[in-house]
Amino acid sequence: MSGTGETTWVPRKRRGAELVLTVMAVGLAIFAYCAVGLGAEGRVPAGAVGLAVTLVVVAVAANLLIRRFAPYADPVLLPLVLCLNGLGLAMIYRIDLGMEARRDSWTSLAPNQLMWTGIGVAAFATVLLVVRDHRRLQTLTYSFGLAAVVLLILPLLPGIGQNIRGARIWINLGPFSFQPGEAAKICLAIFFAGYLAEKREALALAGRRVLGVDLPRARDLGPIMIGWLVSIGILVLQRDLGSSLLFFGLFVVLLFIATERAGWIVVGGGLFALGTWFGYLQFSHVRRRFEAWQDPFGDPDQNGQIINALYGLAHGGLLGRGWGQGSPELTPIGYSDFIATSLGEELGLTGLMAILLIYGLIVERGLRIALTCRDAFGKLLAAGLAISMAIQVFVVVGGVTHLIPLTGLTTPFLSQGGSSIVMNWAIIAILLRISDQTRRPAPPVQPVSEDEATQVVKL
Template identity: 45%
Template sequence: MSSATDTVQADTTVVKALRKLRMPQTQRNRELGLLLFAFAINGAAVALVQLGALGHIDWTFLYYCGALTVLVLGLHIVLRFKASQADPFVVPIATVLSGLGLAMIYRIDIEDQSTGWDALSTRQLVWLAIASAAAVAIVIFLRNYRVLFRYTYVFGFVGILLLVLPFVPGLGTDANADVWISIGGLFSFQPGELAKIALAIFFAGYLVRTREALTSVGTRFLGMTWPRARELGPLLLIWLASMAIIVFQRDLGTGLLMFGMFIAMIYVATGKTSWAVLGLLLAVGGALIASQVLSYVGGRFQNWLDAFNPAVIDSAGGSYQLVSGIFGLSEGGLLGTGLGRGRPGLTPLSQSDYIFPSIGEELGLIGVFAILCLYMVFTSRGIRIGIAGQDDFGKLLATGLSFTIALQVFIMVGGVTRLIPLTGLTTPFLAAGGSSLVANWIVVALLLRISDAVRSRPRVVIG
């Protein structure tokens, strides 16, 4: 009897081992091929920047970029052993976007003659190393993402704490918006970037627990079933919290991002269009009220509606930056001026808030379209991971994180192209900023973990 049991256990072990050996050959090898292509694009971008701006290749910076390549390959190797079924497109897309952003930041440093630690490209390299290391750590130690569900309210508390950190005496900075903290006077960090991840986990866990109440029968009006008053509490609370961020932190972008993320997740959780309509009405109403009450929000609306008015351009906090970025985009045309050949540094904050117009000037409309397609594929893969999820928490979390990236891209690209009023967010993966890079690579790691769990569902082995 014992020998038969041992035989069955041995067969099971062999089947599991063969499955682990067989399956990575499809997903991970596909990822490796895409990574090699991404490395080639990033290396070529840096080399072209040097040839265009300097006239020769500086191998030192390329060696530094090579070290970063090793770290990404390390993440790939970890995935082979720890998450062999993870989505193969997420890491290559994040890698090529981060590399293109680094190349453009480096190009503007050359124009500004910034070197050493004063160069933002040097800091960006360091932050990219930290971000990729954080992704590796999450993949290794977070074996089951469902553990996060147990700490739903803990993550909610952490998210709120991160948002109020800039108000702590000794931590806040003198920036235009109260969203930065200074650690030891050595470097600044934007805790709101990590807060969006903590709040996404909180929203996912909370909506899983309260979904039945939120989907209860409401009042039929104008052809739609509207939620009852008692179920409006969470929506109104999050709306008020978003308005508080806009008022006290003077951060229109983060407030819109948090509220938009919650509306998207509550729509996915309930499937009721009325929630999305209510959220849109509250967002538009809140923005209009803020534009009338808050001077800095009203100034952003004025810069948006009357951007090319000379009086608005020359005024303090006026539309000069917006207009300069638009002219930079127009200078790029269809094919761009070429990497290292434009003048993106003429636009203020061209390495951070206006990284997208900087890239558009030198890569043209074709390059901008390619980057937007990469964002679209990244978001679609994340939503696909959510749709295929085994549990409601994983579905909501993957969908919420993916939608957050997409919404952030829309807010920033729409702002610099004058489609919507400009806000103070960063373009994911591209813009200079350590906190944004770390947060976005953590999102990558969480999507990898969820996708691995989705694809690793038990299968029936016949024969």
Template identity: 50%
Template sequence: MSDVLTVPRSRRNVEAALLLLAFAVAVGANFVAGLEREEPFNDYFWRQASTLVGMGILVHLILRIRAKYADPVILPIVIALNGIGLAMIHRLDLPRIENPDFVPVAPQQLTWTAVAIVAASVLLIFLRDHRILRRFTYISLIVSAVLLLLPLTPIGLPINGARIWINVGFGTFQPGEVAKITLAIFFAGYLSTNRDLILLAGKKIGPLQLPRFKDLAPMVAAWLVSIGVLVLQRDLGSSILFFGLFMAMIYVATSRVSWVLIGLAMIGVGTFIALQLFSHVALRFDSWLNAFDPEVYNRAPGGSQQVVQGLFGLANGGLAGTGFGQGRPDLVTYANSDMIIAALGEELGMIGVFAIILLYILLVSRGFRAALGTKDGFGKLLACGLSFTIALQCFVVIGGITRLIPLTGLTTPFMSAGGSSLLANWIIVALLLLISETARRPVRTAAPRESAAVSSASGRGALPRRPKEGSR
């Protein structure tokens, strides 16, 4: 019996065409940003263009060689988002560039972009199969604990009231950004191994099938970790992200709504306790609910000025925006990091923001598509968890800026200033590409004619003999 290959198209040429469009968007945005000061072709323009184009081509060539069946849409989307973020950060630097005490952020972000893409490339080269990561399930848990505890050590740095950074000599780094990846690996490994135990029937209350008490231990542990991050590091955003990640992955693993309801109940309890015990959480909620109160607006720290100015910027942008370089996003605090969506909304308008959100939706949907296509449970859970992480970050950030929910300290993936976030999210992209390559890789199947012949030959002896005439 011989084998034949069911070979799908690699679609790397499609990726190359989409990359050209992504390069045009990224480089074009930076060109328009420079027009404000009539210096569109300055040194930074050429550095940004050469870095993005060169690094994008590098990853594309690696995929052609090592993972030629990977999803062709993910890389162009991320290049476009990263390029738009670099252009906006550069545009926000320009009004203060003549100040001798000002340190431009855009060159640092460009350096981190190169480092992040190199890290993703190394991962694509040396990690041939994502299933290898399943061997490191509990090691990932230990690494996650170490990463989350590092800011509490002497090398930790409190910045803006949150203790989530560490000093790495040449700058600061946020270990929690990497911890979301290692936690996703742990959750995927644990849930894919223990899914059958978790699905054992517990008590049934009405239409809900509740899990057994001892099976709640992982969720309780995740809840306690989230509360610990909130208490010790004073970081509401990471707390929401870690617990939301586990809730999403356990729902994907079990398909039980009861887990989601229990998780929401635990979030409610945790929020109530945090409001009663921690003043910084109470101030965040007060700034959310009473943002336009003059007393709350002018309160320092913990006031609502940042949120309100962001809303005014979005309103000023209207439908089509003021034009790149024509607004005043610099009036918003941390416009290049926490509030970069507000800056983009003012100058690109609602149409531009919707286009950016659509890119994120496409990116997340391609991650879920990779999860559906791969056959191993670990890969499905890991792709779902990593994709949901990006989706949850976008929801929390945009929801906070538009005052749908309280503002948190999370960054907008690939766009906000911050090397830690950029590095972690590019590693997530590399993992999603690897999983999508496994999902679309050719599979050996038996040749139809030979398999049919073998089946008939093997089945002849099992056929019942024809009874003799007259016999019963």
């Protein structure tokens, strides 16, 4: 209540609701981990207590951090992410057990994933502590653009670049491998948001009207042509169709949001179709992906991954085999690129749809943050980060379920991999920072005395 008798609405912080949802998410992850041990070995895993303590400490620390440094942030994002991360840990542990039973030597991946989860939460905390106001990122728009280009070039450098499964998208950092494209995704989102917030009025001007669609002016096609060339360059040099689709799709959708011109979608879609057709004609690895999509059983030796994945989904059926009762270890790299089909085998179509619903809720909360944000840069950045996750999930799940050609991206928060976990936790931190800034009440206006008002009038 203000001094003039007017009521000032103050949004609720909802940290208590966040804590309750966080406890439920951690409980679900611990239950899944124990269920894997009971289903596969008939006993509770020996490391269940240690995992439970670690997850509880991580969850409580994250909740306390948000209470202190982002008290008005969205209360749903953290529990959703913890739930996905915990389910991913349980699934990777399940594949560890299956591989240990079938092979004499197998290095367990679950402890490594738990370590990267801790590093991801540390990155989450660092972003919240360092970025106190998301609008300051706009002052570094072109610096982030340059950083994105450097990150994308790193895998191409001799000595540190590494070719894995036909795609040159990794670099070696001592005993670890890192995928710079995951960090470049954040840098590009900041660059695109900053650039479009500044240039949206010029880009919104329509040129000619063709078939009922207002196309942009020819002079304004420069940015989208550069984005197209960068995406095609990634496809050509790194042989990574998934990242090419992700980066270019992010730019085109943000162009549409910034300008509200459907012509950008038409032009962008046409350019990507042209680039894909060029890649199909010129590069054998792209052609093999399309041929495997059209007829995976035509070459069983070459397409064993997608065939095993489809058999695994069929084996799971509607309700799944149950934790520890399927055979997800039969699918090559079922802990990474194909973890969605591994979960579909154990949890069935019902469980897989529930996981996709969690992703949908994360994207919805991100878009809600974008809608309520008061500044153009924050709107575009929140929308870009949410849409990038939506595109990535669609590309990954669509590829492994045979809806679209296989690409090779990781499933956020579920797949085994350090760079993916760390960078996706950083994305959530940025979204929480924007939502805190958006929902935070404006500082109260101090009343001006009659003497001060008289002095102002005299001046």
